[in-house]
Every structure is written in C-alpha cells, then in structure tokens.
Amino acid sequence: MSDQKKTFVVTRFDPDKDDAPRQDTYEVPVEPQWKVLDALNYIKDEIDGTLSHRWSCRMAVCGSCGMMVNGVPSLTCKDPLSNYGDRVEVAPLANFPVVRDLVVELDGFMNKLESVKPWVLTAKQRAVEEGTYRQSPAELEQFRHFSMCINCMLCYSACPVVANEPEFLGPAAIALGHRYNLDSRDEGNRERNEIFRGEGTVFSCSYANECSEVCPKHVDPAAAVNQAKFGAVIDWATSFVVPRREKE
Amino acid sequence: MLEVIRHDIIIVGGGAAGLRAAIAAVEADPDVSVAMVSKVYPMRSHTVSAEGGAAAVARSDDNLEMHGFDTVKGSDFLGDQDVIQFFVEEAPKELTLLEHWGCPWSRNEDGTVATRAFGGMSTKRTWYAADKVGFHMLHTLFQHSMRFDRIVRYDEQFVTKLVVDGGAVRGVAALDVREGAVRLILGRAVILATGGAGKIFPFTTNGNIKTGDGMALAYREGVPLKDMEFVQYHPTGLPGTGILITEATRGEGGYVKNNEDERFLVTRDYGVGTKAELGPRDMISRAIVQEIEAGRGFEGPYGAYVHLDLTHLGEAKIDERLPMVRELAKLYAGVDPVHEAIPIRPVVHYMMGGVDTDIDGATTLPGLYAAGEVACVSLNGANRLGSNSLTECLVFGARAGRHAVGFAKGVHAANENACRGQAEEEAARIASLRGKKGAEKLAPIREEMRSTMESGCGVYREQASMDETVRALAELRRRFEDVSLEDASVVFNTELVTALELDNMLEVAETLAVSAAHRKESRGAHTRKDHVARDDQNYLYHTLCHRDPTGHRVDKKAVTLGTWEPEERKY
Numbered sequence: 181m182s183d184q185k186k187t188f189v190v191t192r193f194d195p196d197k198d199d200a201p202r203q204d205t206y207e208v209p210v211e212p213q214w215k216v217l218d219a220l221n222y223i224k225d226e227i228d229g230t231l232s233h234r235w236s237c238r239m240a241v242c243g244s245c246g247m248m249v250n251g252v253p254s255l256t257c258k259d260p261l262s263n264y265g266d267r268v269e270v271a272p273l274a275n276f277p278v279v280r281d282l283v284v285e286l287d288g289f290m291n292k293l294e295s296v297k298p299w300v301l302t303a304k305q306r307a308v309e310e311g312t313y314r315q316s317p318a319e320l321e322q323f324r325h326f327s328m329c330i331n332c333m334l335c336y337s338a339c340p341v342v343a344n345e346p347e348f349l350g351p352a353a354i355a356l357g358h359r360y361n362l363d364s365r366d367e368g369n370r371e372r373n374e375i376f377r378g379e380g381t382v383f384s385c386s387y388a389n390e391c392s393e394v395c396p397k398h399v400d401p402a403a404a405v406n407q408a409k410f411g412a413v414i415d416w417a418t419s420f421v422v423p424r425r426e427k428e
Numbered sequence: 429m430l431e432v433i434r435h436d437i438i439i440v441g442g443g444a445a446g447l448r449a450a451i452a453a454v455e456a457d458p459d460v461s462v463a464m465v466s467k468v469y470p471m472r473s474h475t476v477s478a479e480g481g482a483a484a485v486a487r488s489d490d491n492l493e494m495h496g497f498d499t500v501k502g503s504d505f506l507g508d509q510d511v512i513q514f515f516v517e518e519a520p521k522e523l524t525l526l527e528h529w530g531c532p533w534s535r536n537e538d539g540t541v542a543t544r545a546f547g548g549m550s551t552k553r554t555w556y557a558a559d560k561v562g563f564h565m566l567h568t569l570f571q572h573s574m575r576f577d578r579i580v581r582y583d584e585q586f587v588t589k590l591v592v593d594g595g596a597v598r599g600v601a602a603l604d605v606r607e608g609a610v611r612l613i614l615g616r617a618v619i620l621a622t623g624g625a626g627k628i629f630p631f632t633t634n635g636n637i638k639t640g641d642g643m644a645l646a647y648r649e650g651v652p653l654k655d656m657e658f659v660q661y662h663p664t665g666l667p668g669t670g671i672l673i674t675e676a677t678r679g680e681g682g683y684v685k686n687n688e689d690e691r692f693l694v695t696r697d698y699g700v701g702t703k704a705e706l707g708p709r710d711m712i713s714r715a716i717v718q719e720i721e722a723g724r725g726f727e728g729p730y731g732a733y734v735h736l737d738l739t740h741l742g743e744a745k746i747d748e749r750l751p752m753v754r755e756l757a758k759l760y761a762g763v764d765p766v767h768e769a770i771p772i773r774p775v776v777h778y779m780m781g782g783v784d785t786d787i788d789g790a791t792t793l794p795g796l797y798a799a800g801e802v803a804c805v806s807l808n809g810a811n812r813l814g815s816n817s818l819t820e821c822l823v824f825g826a827r828a829g830r831h832a833v834g835f836a837k838g839v840h841a842a843n844e845n846a847c848r849g850q851a852e853e854e855a856a857r858i859a860s861l862r863g864k865k866g867a868e869k870l871a872p873i874r875e876e877m878r879s880t881m882e883s884g885c886g887v888y889r890e891q892a893s894m895d896e897t898v899r900a901l902a903e904l905r906r907r908f909e910d911v912s913l914e915d916a917s918v919v920f921n922t923e924l925v926t927a928l929e930l931d932n933m934l935e936v937a938e939t940l941a942v943s944a945a946h947r948k949e950s951r952g953a954h955t956r957k958d959h960v961a962r963d964d965q966n967y968l969y970h971t972l973c974h975r976d977p978t979g980h981r982v983d984k985k986a987v988t989l990g991t992w993e994p995e996e997r998k999y
Binding site: 194195196197213224225226228229230231232233234235236237238239240241242243244258279280281283285286287290293294297298299300305306308311312313314315316317319320323324327328329330331356360363365366 | 468469471472473474476477521524525527528529530532533534535536537538539540541560563564567571572574575581583606635636637668669671672752755756759760762870871913914915917918919920921922923
C-alpha cells in the first residue's frame with residue numbers, strides 16, 4: 181500500500197435520518213494509478229460500509245458512477261486521482277434529486293429519453309427477408325458520434341438551463357433524438373421535431389456549451405442541440421410552404 | 429403491507445438477453461404484459477462492456493455449416509449440435525433485426541455491413557460497430573424497447589427469490605433498492621437473464637454487478653447448474669484492473685509477443701496451427717501462462733504479463749476500428765497502442781456454464797426460462813468462441829421470450845394467497861439482514877472467496893487444489909452466516925445488496941469448484957495438470973450440479989451429437 185494519503189470529503193444524506201446533506205471526512209491511502217472511484221470503493225470496503233454510491237464497469241462505458249468531484253461533474257472511474265490535490269470533495273451530481281449519499285434519481289431523464297422516441301421510426305416495418313439497409317460509411321458518420329452517449333448524466337449536471345428549467349429535455353435526450361433524425365434508416369424527423377418544439381423545447385438552450393465540455397465520450401451534445409434547433413425551425417417553416425416530404 | 433404486482437411474463441435482468449426476450453414476448457402476443465426487473469437501470473447492464481463483435485454468417489465465402497463446425501470444434505465437442513444448428517440459422521436474422529432497429533454497425537464502402545476476423549472462426553463473420561459492439565447493441569435494444577408500453581420497467585429492483593407454488597414458478601420477490609421495500613411480482617412465466625458471475629474471481633473483465641444472481645436463484649429452487657467447471661479466460665486483459673482489450677485487436681492483425689519480441693503463437697506449438705493469434709481463447713490463454721512460467725514474460729507491479737502489439741497497424745486503422753482500445757490502454761495502462769505494445773494477461777471473462785435449459789430456454793422448473801450468460805443452453809460447450817455470445821443473447825433471448833409466452837397462455841394466474849407468504853418471509857429475512865450483528869466483515873470473505881477460486885479453478889487445475897477450494901468455500905459459507913453489517917438504513921442500502929450478492933456468489937462458486945473437481949479430464953477451458961488429455965470414453969457428457977440436502981451433487985447429462993463426430997481438436 182502506498183504511503184500517500186488524501187483526504188476525501190464526501191457528501192452524505194440519508195432521507196430517513198438527515199434533514200439536510202452533511203459531510204463525512206475520510207483519510208485514504210491512495211495508489212498512484214487510482215481513479216476517484218477506487219478511493220470510494222476503498223472507503224466502502226475498509227472504512228465505512230454505510231457509504232452508498234453506484235458503479236459497475238470501471239471502464240468508462242456503463243455510465244453509473246457520475247458524481248461531482250471538487251464541484252465539477254466527473255465520471256469517477258475515468259477520473260485520475262492524480263488530477264487532484266490532497267483534499268478531494270465528492271458530492272452527488274448536481275441538478276438531480278438525491279436518493280441517498282452519492283446516488284441520484286434518474287427517472288426524469290428516463291422519461292425525457294423515451295419522449296424523444298429514440299428508435300427507428302418508419303412508415304412501414306422492414307421485413308427480415310429484405311436484409312439490412314444499405315448505409316454508406318458517410319451516412320453512418322452523420323450520426324455516429326451522437327450515438328456514443330452512455331447516459332452518464334454529466335451533461336445535465338453541468339447544464340445551466342436544466343438547473344433553472346427542470347422540464348428542459350436536456351443535452352443527452354436531445355442528442356439521442358437527433359441521432360435518429362440523422363440516421364438514413366429513419367423517417368421520424370417530423371414527429372421528433374414537433375417534440376423538440378413542444379414542452380421542454382430545444383429552444384431553451386442558451387448554448388453555454390458546458391454539456392460538451394464535461395462529456396466523457398466526446399458526444400458533443402451542444403452541437404446536437406443546435407442542429408436540432410435548426411432542424412425544428414426549418415421543419416416548422418417549410419410546413420407552411422411545401423407539402424410534407426420525409427427522407428428519401 | 430406487501431405490495432403485489434401482476435404481469436404475464438417477468439424478466440429478471442435488462443441486458444441484451446433480457447431486452448431481446450421482452451421485445452420477442454410483446455411481439456408474440458398483442459395482449460401480453462412484461463415486467464422488466466433489473467437491479468440496475470438496463471443501460472448499465474454488463475452487455476455494455478462487450479467490445480469486439482457479434483457473429484453471424486454474412487459473406488458469400490461463408491456458410492452455416494462452417495459457422496456450425498467452428499462452434500462445435502471451439503466447444504471441444506461439448507456443445508449440443510441441435511442447439512448450434514439452430515443458433516447459426518437464426519444468427520443472421522437476429523443481427524439483421526438489430527440493424528433495422530438502428531444498431532450503428534460499421535459498413536463497407538458499398539453500404540453493406542462490415543465483418544471482421546475473430547478467434548476460432550474460419551472466415552470474417554463478426555459484425556461490429558467499431559469496438560463498442562456491446563454498448564451499441566445494448567443501447568439499441570434498450571431504446572427500441574421503449575416503444576412498447578407493455579414492457580413495464582422496474583429499475584433498481586433486486587430479485588432475491590423465485591416464488592414457486594404447485595411445482596411451477598409463479599413470480600419473484602424483489603427488493604426495491606431505492607425504497608427498501610420487498611414486492612411480490614406475480615406472473616405466469618419468469619425468464620432469468622442476469623448474466624454471468626465473473627466477480628467470484630479476483631481478476632476479471634466483468635463489472636461489479638456480475639454476481640451470478642440468476643444462477644443462485646434457480647439453484648436454490650432445485651434447478652441444476654450445467655457445465656459450471658468451464659470458465660473462459662480471455663487472453664488479453666489489462667494487468668491490475670482486468671479491463672478487457674478486445675479480441676478484435678487480433679482480428680485486425682495484432683500480435684502477441686513475449687519478452688524476446690517473439691510471436692510465440694507462430695513460432696512455438698501451442699496447438700493453434702496457422703491460426704496463430706486467431707486461435708481460440710482457451711488455447712491462447714494457456715500459451716500465455718506457459719510463456720510466463722517459462723520466464724518469457726515481463727514483470728510488472730500486478731504480476732507477469734506479455735505484450736499485445738498493435739503498433740504495425742498504424743494510427744488510422746486503430747482510430748477507425750479500435751478507438752476504445754486506444755482510449756482504455758491510455759487511461760488504464762498508461763500506454764498508447766499506436767506507439768507501444770499493451771501489457772496483457774489472461775483474465776476471467778465468461779461462464780460457459782449456467783442454468784440448465786433446453787433449446788427453448790426452458791429449465792426443469794415449469795415456467796422458469798433462462799437465456800444469455802446466466803443460462804447453459806449448451807451452445808458453447810467447454811469453450812466459447814469470441815463473438816458468439818452477443819448473438820447468443822439475441823437468438824436464445826428471443827426464443828425464450830416466445831416460448832415463455834406460449835407457456836403462459838396455458839397456465840392459470842398465480843394464486844396470490846399461496847405466494848404472499850413466501851414474499852413476506854423473504855421481506856422478513858431481508859429486514860433481519862439490515863444492520864445484522866456478527867463477527868465477520870463482508871470484504872475479507874469476498875476477497876478470500878476470489879483468491880481460492882483463482883488458486884483452485886484458474887487456467888490450470890489439479891485435484892488437490894480444487895478439493896482445497898471446495899473446502900475453503902464451505903468454510904467461507906460458515907463465516908458468511910456470521911457476517912456483520914454496519915448499515916441498518918432502508919433507502920439505497922448498498923451494503924445490504926452487497927451481502928445478498930455475496931450470498932449468491934458463494935453459492936455459484938461452490939457449484940463451480942465441485943463440478944471442476946468432478947471432471948477428471950482436460951477439455952476446452954477446463955485444463956488439468958493431473959489429467960492432461962480429453963477423455964471421450966468417460967467424460968463426453970455435461971455435468972449437472974444439483975443442490976441436495978447433504979450438499980452439492982454432480983450428475984451427468986448426454987451431449988447431443990449427430991452432425992459432427994468428435995475428433996482431435998487441432999488447428
């Protein structure tokens with residue numbers, strides 16, 4: 181075990197006991213290659229079994245372990261402890277209801293995700309016998325990086341609009357809806373653009389770009405939101421002048 | 429007051445197999461309602477970590493016969509051949525369906541789906557979406573499942589007991605982790621899709637949630653676990669963390685090298701022939717261990733390792749085909765594979781064994797089905813070929829979903845009064861665990877279990893060490909009964925969940941060690957120093973581990989042959 185120690189100040193909250201969040205402090209012997217999550221797991225196993233946090237893959241793809249670290253949204257299994265000094269503050273993701281300690285409630289996001297219809301919409305269901313669609317590498321490239329979202333919720337935590345307007349669809353849900361709009365197999369643009377103009381509208385976005393800055397998978401949700409705004413406007417405007425035409 | 433919920437089909441687990449089963453069930457019957465019960469939000473399921481691809485015949489130089497034989501040979505002739513035939517026929521349809529649902533498969537210039545080479549496969553038949561295939565498949569399935577209102581999700585609800593009445597499964601008791609309450613969910617059929625149990629070992633690619641829950645649930649109700657001794661070591665994990673570096677690195681042309689910069693899979697005889705780095709996983713893992721034991725490995729802070737060298741592939745190809753490998757190697761090994769070799773060593777990856785099912789996914793308990801890694805439908809036999817398991821989740825998830833619906837139509841609704849008592853007992857048991865006083869701590873028991881699994885049931889095994897592991901596990905079970913839990917709270921008590929998971933892991937670990945100690949031959953991934961040859965005369969059968977009043981009992985089950993006769997497995 182390493183000689184180096186860091187002090188972890190962890191926000192705790194048990195709704196059955198606490199009126200407000202409190203902080204517990206732990207001294208943790210850390211290894212040079214550790215991520216923030218490794219220290220939390222050490223606390224859980226060796227110091228305080230009552231600490232609650234979520235984690236699973238520890239390889240930055242399942243999206244479970246997002247938290248605030250020194251005030252910034254962080255995917256803790258990806259975030260090296262060497263980025264931080266001797267004192268590290270860990271708190272639950274901002275802009276979400278806290279269930280307990282470092283665990284936040286995601287039901288709001290799940291409903292928003294479902295509301296943008298994140299599936300391939302077509303007028304007629306393609307039969308298996310017809311084989312796969314042809315989709316060129318260039319067509320794939322149109323939406324590929326927006327499909328990389330791991331739903332870690334860092335972008336919601338960073339977004340100044342989500343903080344003030346909880347009904348805002350938010351970066352990840354818009355990026356994933358827009359991802360299908362850009363997919364050559366999909367025919368659902370008009371339906372989704374109506375959703376984008378509706379309650380929780382894409383136009384709430386103030387283009388602060390905070391979401392893209394914290395995204396651990398470089399999805400660039402800010403770009404998706406702004407493309408979605410443009411698509412929603414064009415779609416609305418052209419609906420007055422030309423008959424509706426879906427993608428070829 | 430116990431809350432009771434009713435659905436027709438209850439699916440436990442929201443990874444690829446569970447989601448595919450749910451979609452198949454609602455498509456099979458316009459009236460059926462499905463409960464999707466998962467201890468995590470479905471998009472956190474471990475399917476997400478699969479990297480390299482999913483196998484299905486797609487090219488003109490390939491055919492079903494070739495995929496079938498590759499799989500049978502890979503299984504060391506322990507795969508059931510009727511299951512394998514069905515699998516290779518359904519595989520292209522299932523991957524095509526996923527394409528229709530939006531999976532961003534990588535493409536050839538002409539817009540057709542691209543395929544890559546994989547270990548033990550005789551041609552390029554592995555479909556891929558760069559090297560994030562499990563992630564894309566999981567999110568595609570999850571997002572597609574959202575269009576069906578009749579799939580009702582119960583997120584972060586941990587099933588701790590199957591409710592059985594009148595000789596059939598009638599539902600589950602589930603702990604709502606967030607609220608702390610235990611619910612009774614009643615149905616006409618239950619499908620287990622909880623995945624594997626890699627976390628019974630110390631060094632594994634598996635995520636923290638892979639604790640063998642479904643295997644333990646079924647086993648406790650008298651359903652046998654089949655072929656549990658067969659544990660797949662993936663040849664290329666990062667030392668220390670065990671993070672998976674996909675076989676697609678070798679499919680795309682990567683080399684495995686020792687400390688003499690020698691491609692030992694080419695220069696030495698490890699049975700892989702001209703396949704070299706594209707040999708099957710069991711053989712390559714053994715080769716790496718032998719190289720290290722011969723002193724041709726590198727020494728590192730996490731033990732000895734060898735090199736996976738991708739530098740000759742070039743930055744453009746690595747970024748296009750293997751971007752996640754580059755990201756993982758940089759983040760977790762401090763190595764950029766464009767410029768340096770990646771340190772790797774064999775790592776526990778996959779359970780070939782699991783809940784004994786027939787080709788429909790049905791278990792010996794009426795109404796109970798299983799699919800995916802939790803199940804042993806006998807597709808993989810003694811060694812699974814890389815990229816067959818993602819497809820397996822789809823093919824057998826769908827089949828289990830349809831057959832569960834068929835079964836459900838023929839049975840009456842569960843008798844709530846008969847089932848309520850079982851759920852109330854379960855609620856009382858769980859309540860008594862919160863803040864339970866005892867002399868033992870969780871973490872040391874868990875770590876000792878992992879340690880004894882590695883020493884007894886690792887890449888190479890022998891009788892004395894396996895017997896010792898069986899004994900050590902029995903002792904750990906006794907200590908677990910006296911475990912102390914600090915956290916008495918109700919809301920999101922992860923210490924309680926960890927204790928329930930450890931209970932499951934200990935159960936699964938024991939069946940694995942007992943089954944391994946039974947099989948006195950070497951076949952596929954089960955390699956013994958004291959019985960080095962395959963013994964078709966005496967051991968060409970599946971093991972079935974049963975729970976007896978006296979302990980664990982191992983029985984035999986015939987292998988379904990018929991198309992391909994067993995022969996020496998050489999490449």
